[in-house]
Amino acid sequence: METMRAQNKGYNAEVLVVTYNRARKYVNDSSKFRILLSFGQHGRELITSELALRLLSSLSEEKSIPNVDLKSLNNILEKIVLKVVPMENLNGRKRVEDGDLCERRNGRGVDLNRNWSVDWGKKEKDYDPHEENPGTAPFSEPETQIMRKLSKSFDPHIWITVHSGMEALFMPYDHKNTTPDGLATHVMKSMLNDVNRLHCKDRCLVGSGGGSVGYLAHGTATDYMYDVMKVPMAFTFEIYGDKEASMKDCFRMFNPVDRTTFNRVINDWSAAFFTIFKMGPHWMDLVHFNSSKLESIDEYLEGYLIERSSRYGKRMEVLDLGMQEIRTYFRLFLLSSVLLMFMFCSRISKSKYATIRPIVSAVSL
Ligand SMILES: [Zn+2]
Numbered sequence: 001m002e003t004m005r006a007q008n009k010g011y012n013a014e015v016l017v018v019t020y021n022r023a024r025k026y027v028n029d030s031s032k033f034r035i036l037l038s039f040g041q042h043g044r045e046l047i048t049s050e051l052a053l054r055l056l057s058s059l060s061e062e063k064s065i066p067n068v069d070l071k072s073l074n075n076i077l078e079k080i081v082l083k084v085v086p087m088e089n090l091n092g093r094k095r096v097e098d099g100d101l102c103e104r105r106n107g108r109g110v111d112l113n114r115n116w117s118v119d120w121g122k123k124e125k126d127y128d129p130h131e132e133n134p135g136t137a138p139f140s141e142p143e144t145q146i147m148r149k150l151s152k153s154f155d156p157h158i159w160i161t162v163h164s165g166m167e168a169l170f171m172p173y174d175h176k177n178t179t180p181d182g183l184a185t186h187v188m189k190s191m192l193n194d195v196n197r198l199h200c201k202d203r204c205l206v207g208s209g210g211g212s213v214g215y216l217a218h219g220t221a222t223d224y225m226y227d228v229m230k231v232p233m234a235f236t237f238e239i240y241g242d243k244e245a246s247m248k249d250c251f252r253m254f255n256p257v258d259r260t261t262f263n264r265v266i267n268d269w270s271a272a273f274f275t276i277f278k279m280g281p282h283w284m285d286l287v288h289f290n291s292s293k294l295e296s297i298d299e300y301l302e303g304y305l306i307e308r309s310s311r312y313g314k315r316m317e318v319l320d321l322g323m324q325e326i327r328t329y330f331r332l333f334l335l336s337s338v339l340l341m342f343m344f345c346s347r348i349s350k351s352k353y354a355t356i357r358p359i360v361s362a363v364s365l
Pocket residue numbers: 041042045163164165
């Protein structure tokens with residue numbers, strides 16, 4: 001647990017960061033799968049920080065989550081490093097607790113989800129400074145500076161900022177109504193569809209923030225994480241909303257008001273995060289194999305075999321053996337393909353340039 005602090009023109013902010021990292025002694029952190037989760041970016045969305053606390057207490061085995069068997073996840077949890085920011089906007093939250101129940105901005109009236117640099121400062125026709133004030137410049141706010149610093153040093157594979165006000169699973173972009181090009185987008189979308197089916201009973205809106213929510217948002221954290229930080233899987237989750245609530249009743253619009261709903265929201269979304277911990281590395285393999293961040297064949301095969309082993313319930317020893325074999329066959333296959341290509345080319349060259357010189361003389365040894 002650490003507290004990060006920053007200040008700008010006499011305005012101070014601090015952000016508490018909790019790190020969950022098992023098996024620290026034997027494994028290098030940077031080789032693990034890294035997940036960064038942030039809650040409470042908007043003051044009035046109190047339920048999100050409640051979810052963060054429940055998630056942490058489940059991970060520390062203080063509390064259990066229905067339908068999640070932590071013991072069966074031991075192997076998975078050892079392979080991840082998780083950083084959780086339970087309350088990104090502490091000063092804004094204080095304002096809400098002091099009675100300003102509609103406040104979403106930070107302690108000096110800036111919306112922390114409009115203060116990032118991607119398409120910063122652009123204002124839509126329905127712009128309302130009480131809601132979306134982007135600040136005087138990108139990263140003018142200490143909270144945003146802290147989050148940028150944290151994501152830069154941690155370099156996560158998955159970023160999720162958790163909000164409330166509706167039920168939705170958003171991927172980039174927020175500032176335009178399209179999703180990014182390429183295979184990574186399909187992987188992100190199928191990941192969100194899985195989470196929607198398993199944990200949101202298909203109620204959640206899924207798609208780009210800008211394309212699904214009904215308005216474009218400029219200078220958001222998720223767009224920055226995806227576009228600038230190059231986090232391969234960057235999301236905004238909206239975990240609860242009451243459409244029936246009066247626009248004046250902000251507490252009710254953004255937070256459950258009865259115990260049953262509260263428990264349902266906390267349990268469903270805690271379970272959703274465990275699905276993400278479990279599936280994240282496999283989704284990542286799919287992204288990696290087709291992106292510029294291409295990993296080694298060995299790492300790809302490892303992911304593939306782990307997936308197969310979980311599907312067929314094979315033991316780890318068998319897995320290791322199988323992995324060795326497949327690696328060997330794959331290397332042999334690559335080698336023979338290269339040799340065949342070489343022979344083929346040399347035949348062509350020979351017949352074409354037979355009178356000049358034999359092609360093999362170009363290869364020393
Ligand atoms: Zn929000």
